[in-house]
Amino acid sequence: MDQSFLLMLSNLLHLHNSIDPTTSLISSPTSTTTASSASAASSPTSLLTSSSAAPLLFFTIASVLSYIASSRPSSPSSATTPSAPAASSSSNPAAAAADYSVSAFRALSTEHIWSLEAPLRDAQWRSLYGLSYPVFTTVVDKLKPHIALSNLSLPSDYAVAMVLSRLAHGFSAKSLAARYSLEPYLISKITNMVTRLLATKLYPEFIKIPVSRRRLIETTQAFEELTSLPNMCGAIDGSPIRLHKQNLSANYKCRYGYPSVLLEVVADHKKIFWDVCVKAPGGTDDATHFRESLLYNRLTSGDIVWDKVINVRGHPVRPYIVGDWCYPLLSFLLTPFSPNGMGTPAQNLFDGMLMKGRSVVVEAIGLLKGRWKILQDLNVGLNHVPQTIVACCVLHNLCQIAREPEPEPWKDPEENGMPPRVLDSEKSFYYFGESLRQALAEDLHQRLSSR
Numbered sequence: 343m344d345q346s347f348l349l350m351l352s353n354l355l356h357l358h359n360s361i362d363p364t365t366s367l368i369s370s371p372t373s374t375t376t377a378s379s380a381s382a383a384s385s386p387t388s389l390l391t392s393s394s395a396a397p398l399l400f401f402t403i404a405s406v407l408s409y410i411a412s413s414r415p416s417s418p419s420s421a422t423t424p425s426a427p428a429a430s431s432s433s434n435p436a437a438a439a440a441d442y443s444v445s446a447f448r449a450l451s452t453e454h455i456w457s458l459e460a461p462l463r464d465a466q467w468r469s470l471y472g473l474s475y476p477v478f479t480t481v482v483d484k485l486k487p488h489i490a491l492s493n494l495s496l497p498s499d500y501a502v503a504m505v506l507s508r509l510a511h512g513f514s515a516k517s518l519a520a521r522y523s524l525e526p527y528l529i530s531k532i533t534n535m536v537t538r539l540l541a542t543k544l545y546p547e548f549i550k551i552p553v554s555r556r557r558l559i560e561t562t563q564a565f566e567e568l569t570s571l572p573n574m575c576g577a578i579d580g581s582p583i584r585l586h587k588q589n590l591s592a593n594y595k596c597r598y599g600y601p602s603v604l605l606e607v608v609a610d611h612k613k614i615f616w617d618v619c620v621k622a623p624g625g626t627d628d629a630t631h632f633r634e635s636l637l638y639n640r641l642t643s644g645d646i647v648w649d650k651v652i653n654v655r656g657h658p659v660r661p662y663i664v665g666d667w668c669y670p671l672l673s674f675l676l677t678p679f680s681p682n683g684m685g686t687p688a689q690n691l692f693d694g695m696l697m698k699g700r701s702v703v704v705e706a707i708g709l710l711k712g713r714w715k716i717l718q719d720l721n722v723g724l725n726h727v728p729q730t731i732v733a734c735c736v737l738h739n740l741c742q743i744a745r746e747p748e749p750e751p752w753k754d755p756e757e758n759g760m761p762p763r764v765l766d767s768e769k770s771f772y773y774f775g776e777s778l779r780q781a782l783a784e785d786l787h788q789r790l791s792s793r
Contacts, residue, residue, distance in 0.1 A: 489535070549739060571699065613709060615739055628668040671761075695786065
């Protein structure tokens with residue numbers, strides 16, 4: 343018989359005896375029985391043969407209480423502290439899974455999280471999901487109606503949290519499945535659903551070309567304060583995103599020797615992306631990738647109209663973006679005169695300022711990979727690689743707009759390469775860009791020299 347049950351029953355008998363000593367169930371003070379019979383009478387098991395109704399009543403009560411006690415979880419505190427898993431969780435899969443259950447997440451998001459001061463709360467949320475609690479709720483609110491249409495059996499905020507945890511820490515589907523007690527295929531399915539929604543439903547809202555006059559003036563003025571160059575509205579650069587899969591064709595091998603796909607972004611002065619393109623394997627050069635992008639087609643066709651034109655030495659200067667020498671020189675994309683400082687003083691000064699403006703996109707890419715570590719070794723199916731990268735870019739913009747603390751940036755190796763050749767279809771853009779660049783260089787040199 344269970345020891346806890348016997349102890350509980352014995353306590354009940356003693357309680358009865360103290361309340362009503364005239365009908366002691368343990369022993370009678372006037373009894374003349376032997377020590378052995380007294381011992382037998384005092385045993386809880388002797389109640390089973392008693393003719394009194396009271397022992398049977400107490401036996402029934404004790405049985406019910408024993409059953410209730412045995413059915414309660416032995417460690418109720420585990421559900422109230424999901425953010426601080428026990429040290430033994432790594433060696434106990436069941437305990438680790440409990441830390442990441444729906445009930446544990448609910449306790450964290452609705453109870454424990456509000457017992458903390460806002461800075462501590464948000465710091466804890468960033469360590470788990472890569473962004474603060476208010477930004478997280480913004481993401482959930484925007485995705486919830488779309489997730490509801492998928493008939494997902496998990497709560498929307500829990501599913502989003504799980505995917506953000508994977509993006510922020512770079513977990514594989516298999517490792518996340520063990521943590522959340524779900525099958526790896528289900529983790530992949532949920533990841534693909536959430537990243538697809540981020541890359542399609544939220545992209546138009548958070549990644550937009552600065553065509554409105556107010557935003558365009560704000561952007562060009564900020565770049566002019568940084569570089570002294572007028573009408574600059576963005577900086578472009580490409581970066582290879584390493585793929586976890588190794589058995590890919592040779593055209594996926596980037597200039598650094600690992601399999602990848604190429605990410606191209608244009609960023610503004612706040613390190614917010616206003617264009618994102620992922621259309622080429624890692625072995626593609628930046629110029630080719632740019633020429634295959636929708637942005638290039640819109641710029642060359644005149645589809646994008648920037649309503650801000652200034653005059654520099656007789657040249658009409660429309661808003662333009664800047665890039666390094668791996669990009670073609672065009673009227674809307676200015677590049678340095680020389681990659682090694684072999685130009686005139688005016689040209690070298692222009693190159694230095696141009697590269698200073700370009701630095702914002704380098705920093706933005708570093709923050710993107712530092713904040714969403716899955717991009718350091720992307721472990722999703724090849725078909726879902728582009729949407730996962732774009733989803734991380736959307737989340738990056740959300741964080742920059744909300745002024746989230748910037749993490750330690752990821753550093754890509756220094757770029758090198760030859761300037762691309764000019765295509766026949768680009769010659770008019772090239773010649774105009776060449777004269778425009780020279781006019782800007784001479785104007786900049788004269789303005790700064792006269793100070």
